[in-house]
Amino acid sequence: MDIRLVFILVLATFLGFELISKVPSQLHTPLMSGSNAISGITIVGALLSLVGSFSVEGNVTRIILGTLAVTFATINVVGGYLVTDRMLRMFVKKEKK
Template sequence: MGMMLVFVLILASFLGFELISKVPAQLHTPLMSGSNAISGITVVGAILSLAGTFVAGGEGVRIVLGTLAVFFATINVVGGYMVTDRMLSMFGSKEDSQ
């Protein structure tokens, strides 16, 4: 089972790199918005997982990893929206930015 998970991780990484490298520059903003939505789902899943750990009397390692998952996924969502907002502001007129 472990080897299969490693294989899926390597395959997904390779496929993701190939897909992202082929995306034209005009589509990076919508693609980033979509990935932010997926990261938002990751935050919700990490919070639910962490909440279940506290209810079931989880180990310290699980609590630390769950907290880190929430923290890093939140950073990813906030940073992604900041970058998307900055990219979209470049397409606005000069009068809108003043």
């Protein structure tokens, strides 16, 4: 593996942690919505990669990794929308009877 890729991974991990830890709690719902949109793009990319892997015969690793990418990104999107929906329901005024 190229050392540049490892450097980018470490830098992105550190930067992501620093950015998320500095976000005030009022902005977590919009941030989660943006994260869901990015995960949706990840699903599209994983599906395109998976479709391309079926055209090459005998490449089981691509098929397995593509399937895992689609599965995990889908779980991330669904979970993110459930959390966002739950957080937004907390801000709805309850009707008095």
